[in-house]
Amino acid sequence: MSRNAQGITLSNGQKLRINIARAAYQSADIFLLDDPFASVDRRIANRIFVNLFGGILQNKTTIFTTDALHLLRNVDRIIVVEEGEIHEQGTYEQLLRNRGLFSELVREFVIKEMQGRAERERRYSYSDYS
Secondary structure, eight states, X not given: OEEOTTOOEEOHHHHHHHHXXXXXXXXXXXXXXXXXXXXXXXXXXXXXXXXXXXXXXXXXXXXXXXXXXXXGGGSSOEXXXXXXXXXXXXXXXXXXXXXXXXXHHHHHHHHHHHHHHHHHHHHHHHHHTX
């Protein structure tokens, strides 16, 4: 959290959303966003994605970096960069079919999501009987 001159405190996620909104309302035709979903949870990332790319940036060229793989189903093209070089590129479906680095990253992402969900369910079920 940071405090500005008026004493208002903003979280990193709030600052990120303000900066994204400021950028989105510029009259540029191309936008470069460096991990715009980094400081927000999955639910907020989904809302930002839908509002930006389904709305204000819909007809703009937007290039962004992210590890939020769950959002990439809805983009036109994915470029996978490893150690500074383009490793593979294509649509979400093409890259999954290629069984390369991207499909491995998605597989690992899904496994982590399932483990996290199982852990949350376990915590809630234990707290019900405590």
